[in-house]
Amino acid sequence: MLLAINTSTQQFGLAFINEDGTVSAEYLMPREKGHFGAFMPALDFLLKKLKVSIHDIQAICVAIGPGSFTGLRVGIAAAKGLCHALSIPVIGVSSLEAMASQIPCPELTVTPVIYSRKDEFFLAQFHIEEGRGLIRIMDDAAVRHRDLASAFGRPSVFIGNDFTSQASVIKNSLGTLARLAPAHFWNLKASAVGALGLIRFIAGDFDVLEALEPIYHRPADIR
Template sequence: MGYILNIETATKNCSVALAKNGETILCREMAEQGFSHAEKLHLFIEEIIKSAGIIFSDLSAVAVSQGPGSYTGLRIGVSAAKGLCYALEIPLISVDTLTILANQLQIEKGIIIPMIDARRMEVYSAIFNAKKEMIREVQAEILTDSSFSDIEDAVYFVGDSNEKAKTILSKSNFNFVDTIFYPSAKEMSSISYKKFINNSFEDVAYFEPYYLKDFMLQTKSI
């Protein structure tokens, strides 16, 4: 088993991690208010490869965050991943972005709800149990005071929507984990390794990011 390069660009965090046998070896990431993925991503990839003392041909696969998230960020990450896979003739692996975000939190009991900001009171969200199993599929939804009100277990919210969610979600079983803000490539390592072992690969030529909803041209990126 060689190395897997993991790329996460679905949010403001431009993140690259190198893994071997499902363990993160190196990670390089930066989150900025203005998207700098186009400038930073390829630099981070080159730095990771050089720091690890390997060459690109040592990679066994490239994994990329598939979305949902920023249209621009996803396009940059997926384009880079596909380019590497095509040039190196290695498999492409996709990983759900909200799964990456949920994977950062460890709990013994309760529910994990990762949320990615989608402007105003809209979010991309999914629901996971304590074993990190997705029990409700990814949705684009508008938060209201009744959102997730049917859940009686302890709920842990993670992601960059927590600040606005706090203003409207007030049930006593709701907990906001403010230390987990963006998905990170270092949390992709175990997931992408399992997919590699199971030969769960994407078609490099036809794979597209999971935008979840139609992209609307606006003056400012998500």
């Protein structure tokens, strides 16, 4: 059983993934600030509901960014602390790649976007190929809203972490080049982080615990 953690977006989540890829349980927090104190109570809640012990966790998959600076620090620190205490491996997963994997339709170009700051998105592009899964075709980038139109020249399915605020910006900037995923697909799910992590777990491809760090892509805002 794998524990998957996402704290890279405003809605943090936890999920338990079985070795056959099924999801035993998933917990998604409401969208609010300062809610990371609920992390350990949420984990304890899921363990009790599943009637399993924390020692049944075989590995931890954690979203490593890009995304919220505070959230990434909290999630990765929690994952590393638990892995150290339990003597289990850790697997870092790209937030954008995990989000793109939530669009299961083959032969599509998918652009996941995550809030960076008021006028900017973190984004990347992937092509979904039958039998091969996600193929990255664009590296992670930070793009200002005003530059979206010049950054894309072909249609893509967009998925993000805040449909209410992001969808209109994307559609207004790109017009027919932007195909919006249905709203219920949006928001990064911990189970998607776990699904990608499971592939590496089965292959025995783990990260070095001490070396695992967040992917920020830009300096923190100083207020």
